[in-house]
Amino acid sequence: MSVPVSEENFKAWGCSTTPTLALIDRAGIVRLYHPGRMTYEDLAPKVAALLKR
Numbered sequence: 195m196s197v198p199v200s201e202e203n204f205k206a207w208g209c210s211t212t213p214t215l216a217l218i219d220r221a222g223i224v225r226l227y228h229p230g231r232m233t234y235e236d237l238a239p240k241v242a243a244l245l246k247r
Contacts (some may be wrong), residue, residue: 217244 199212207214210229217226217240226240 219244219247225230 198236206208208244213231215228215232215237216224219225
């Protein structure tokens with residue numbers, strides 16, 4: 195979900211930088227929190243593993 199960059203949203207969502215990536219499983223548990231950029235090669239296997247759960 196995209197959220198406009200603002201100090202208020204950083205506080206509300208607990209982010210410290212943009213982009214910030216978060217992968218959340220079906221139970222609502224955060225499985226990845228990554229402030230900053232991440233390459234497709236690094237992110238794709240994490241998404242695939244999460245979808246298999």
